[in-house]
Amino acid sequence: MTAPLHDRRRGTSGAGLPDTQQGMRRRNLSRVMHAVATHGPLSRAAVASHIGLTRAAVSTLVDELIRSGLLDELGPERPGRVGRPGSALAVSAMGPVGIGAEVGVDHLAVCAVDLRGDIRARAERRSANRDRSPAPVLKELAALVRQVCAEAQQQGLGPAGLAVAVPGLVARDTTTVVRAPNLGWRDIDLSRLLPGGLPLTVDNEANFGALAELWLGDESPEDFLHVSAEIGIGAALVVDGRLLRGARGFAGELGHVPVRPDGPACPCGGRGCLEQYAGEGAVLRAAGLGGVRGSGGMGDSGGLSDSGEVRSEVLAERAAAGDERVRRALSDAGAALGIALTGAVNLLDPQAVVLGGALSRLAPWLLPALEQELSERTAGRTCGVRVSEIGPDGPLLGAAHSVARAVLDDPAGVRAGGTR
Structure with a gap:
């Protein structure tokens, strides 16, 4: 996917930098970067108009960003403008890149995204990671x-840095996975097990998926609940263009909301959680397409590939072909998902619910029952449900873009060679 690396509604523009003369300079450098990333190519005069600084001040900032390799001069602006044309500025395609990584239950993936939002390198490996x-x-x-x-x-x-998406709870402002039931991990500090040398960020895969939707989707609202699925089900809430993380960073554990409190045991320690009715393992069991290993995972998958991507494709293909058992399993999963979402919608009143991950492929058969449950249980609230524009790549892209965006937010923090 190629997309401009900016938030079309809101730029952070150096938020959090100290309120000193040096901090002001760094914020202004960020404002220039965000203006060019959002509206570019732009002349110096146009940048000055966008951010409200003098042209002389902007020229000084632009010269610094060009020397740092973060902006490029493309030559005179397009003809048709009044007065002498200025030199057009664009975010450099040869600046730092953000490295994003994803640990899935059945795969590993890594990609590099440049400051323009282009993927410059990518690698993937199928890997059975459950209980390893x-x-x-x-x-x-x-x-x-x-x-x-x-x-x-x-x-x-x-x-410029490495961001890792994981299917589990990550303690806020740390690199520690507190609990990842579908991996079987507890209290694992990734910084101790990954090579040093790059700034490291670790976050829940649903959070990164929601950020990808916010940053890269053409029609994403500023307030939405993003629901994603692989083996398990996660969610992330975006309010006013920002993630709602919760006090400990654990917000969004939709997969472990009880749908039926007296239901089957879940690896999280609860009973009747949503994942036991709408997780991939539960849907495959109900569809007659495989056995199980543990409470929610896959064992003998009836000839299906170990790839979650392929399994969801098979479900979609069989449902499209009219397999009634598969359709019924997906409808039941949609109903359970609707019940779990009811509390969140009633409590938080988002503009929309966005289905991502494997759910995006299965939406045609999930949505009718899901929307019916929401309609009946949300006290007349209007909350549209739509399918993610990003799809299963959301967590990986969100991770990589988060690193690249950090360069736009604080370009002065970039050292020679692209690191921070």
Whole structure:
């Protein structure tokens, strides 16, 4: 996917930088970067108009950003403008790149995204990660990170940092996975198991998926609940263009909202959780397409690939072909999802619910029952349900873009070679 690397509604523009003369300079550098990323190519005069600084001040900032390799001069602006044409500025395609990585239950993936939003390198590996020790999983992930960084560096691009998406709870402002039931991980600090040298961010995969939807989707509202699924089900809430993380960073555990409190046991320790009715393993069981391993995972999958992507495609193909058992399983999953979403919609009143991940492929058969439950249970509230524009790549792209956007937010923090 190629997309401009900016928030079309809101730029952070150096938020959080100290309120000093140096902090003001860094904020202004960020404002210039965001203006060019959002509206570019632009002349210096046009940048000055967008951000409300003098042309002389903008020229000084632009010269610094050009020397840092973050902006390029493209030559005179297009004809038709009044007065002498200025030199058009664009975000450099040869600046730093953000490295994003995803740890899935059955796959690992890494990609590099440049400041223009283009994917410059990518690597993936199918890997059965459920109940594996974190050390070998992260060793494999580190090898993919090195491969992608090497490909980026061959193009003259330096990595600015690494962000990792995981299917579990991540303690806020840390790199520690507190609990990932579908991996079998508890209290794992990824910074101790991944190679150093790059700034590291770790977050829940649903959070990164929601950020990708916010940043890259053409029609995403500022307030929405993003629901994604692989083996498990996660959610993230975006309010006024920002993630609602919760006090500990654990907001959005939709998959472990009880649908039927007396239902089957869940790996999280609860009973009757949504994942036991609408998680991938539950849907495949109900559809007659495979056995189970543990409470929610897959074992003998009846000839299906170990790839979650392929399994969801098979479900979609069979449903489209009219397989009534598959359709009934998906409808029941949609109803359970609607019940779980009811509380969130009534409490938080989002503009929309967005279905991402594997759910995006299965939406035609999930949505009727889901929307019916929401309609009957949300006290007349209007909340549209729509399918993600990003699809299963959301967590990976959100992770990579989060690093690249951090460069726009604080371009002064970029050192030679693209690192921070």
